[in-house]
Amino acid sequence: MQTDNKRFPDWLWYALLCIFWWGLWGFLSKIGSVAASPLQMQILFTLGMLPVAGGMLLHMRGKLDRDRVGISYGLLSGIATGLGTLGYFAALREQDASVVTPLTGVFPILTVALAFVVLRERLNKVQMGGMLLALASIVILST
Amino acid sequence: MHWMIYAAVAIVLWGVNGLFMKLGTNRVSARSMVIWVTAGFVVLLPWMWRLTGLAGLSTRVILVGLIAGAVNGLGNWAVFACLEKGAKASVAIPLTALYPLCTVALATAFLKERPTALQWIGIALAVAAGAMLSYEPEPATAPKEQLSCVR
Numbered sequence: 001m002q003t004d005n006k007r008f009p010d011w012l013w014y015a016l017l018c019i020f021w022w023g024l025w026g027f028l029s030k031i032g033s034v035a036a037s038p039l040q041m042q043i044l045f046t047l048g049m050l051p052v053a054g055g056m057l058l059h060m061r062g063k064l065d066r067d068r069v070g071i072s073y074g075l076l077s078g079i080a081t082g083l084g085t086l087g088y089f090a091a092l093r094e095q096d097a098s099v100v101t102p103l104t105g106v107f108p109i110l111t112v113a114l115a116f117v118v119l120r121e122r123l124n125k126v127q128m129g130g131m132l133l134a135l136a137s138i139v140i141l142s143t
Numbered sequence: 144m145h146w147m148i149y150a151a152v153a154i155v156l157w158g159v160n161g162l163f164m165k166l167g168t169n170r171v172s173a174r175s176m177v178i179w180v181t182a183g184f185v186v187l188l189p190w191m192w193r194l195t196g197l198a199g200l201s202t203r204v205i206l207v208g209l210i211a212g213a214v215n216g217l218g219n220w221a222v223f224a225c226l227e228k229g230a231k232a233s234v235a236i237p238l239t240a241l242y243p244l245c246t247v248a249l250a251t252a253f254l255k256e257r258p259t260a261l262q263w264i265g266i267a268l269a270v271a272a273g274a275m276l277s278y279e280p281e282p283a284t285a286p287k288e289q290l291s292c293v294r
Binding site for chain 2: 009010011012014015017018019020021022023024025026027028029030031032035036037039040041042043044045046047048049050051052053055056057060063064065066067069070071073074075076077078079080081082083084085086087088090091093094095096097098099100101102103104105106107108109110111112113114115118119124126127129130131132133134136137138140141142143
């Protein structure tokens with residue numbers, strides 16, 4: 001769908017909506033983490049996500065790919081993400097959301113590094129710059 | 144333990160997740176991947192439930208946790224909608240990686256968080272880094288594959 005001729009294209013609304021939803025997630029995670037343990041938060045987080053995932057599944061109208069290797073990576077991905085989120089919730093118990101959320105947002109630094117080492121993907125210059133900024137931010141925010 | 148160690152656990156595991164996403168989306172569509180990743184969350188549920196329960200939590204906290212999960216899922220949905228409305232992945236993915244800005248705005252406005260001057264510098268660098276690290280030039284299809292189920 002070509003909508004780029006509009007001053008404010010539709011896709012940009014959705015991008016901003018995404019920023020809002022994920023940003024709100026960080027905010028609510030902080031509020032929840034003050035009272036609930038990371039495990040409890042992850043249980044609630046998973047249960048809350050299920051209806052949305054169910055809606056997406058319905059919207060796909062049975063076009064769910066069932067390649068066995070793909071499914072294995074998906075499940076591994078969910079397990080890794082879920083365990084990582086426990087760390088995120090634990091960090092939020094002790095530190096402000098305005099510090100923790102930007103910091104954990106640099107996680108692609110490892111993806112980029114692993115893709116370089118394991119998949120032999122090339123790093124572009126923007127990503128290299130991002131790595132330097134990420135390392136600087138880690139040093140600054142850990143003090 | 145220092146909060147930074149917990150944050151490092153998140154960075155490492157979410158970073159590894161990104162690699163699994165890349166490998167997985169070579170085999171299945173990104174949309175399918177989101178469903179299977181959610182199934183991965185569900186796999187963890189019995190283990191987590193055995194270690195803890197929801198006893199003692201107020202209704203308010205339970206609601207906050209549930210809504211947190213729902214809005215994260217809605218964020219995933221918005222990324223797909225964005226790409227389907229004609230966004231270039233090389234623009235849209237780094238743009239959506241700016242989401243911590245929204246968290247910072249909400250947390251400073253409603254939770255009265257007050258980062259120090261040095262922390263503001265770190266926050267700015269981290270947000271810029273998140274967006275830059277997510278950048279993959281067109282016409283590679285790889286950026287779509289970077290979609291993560293969380294954050």
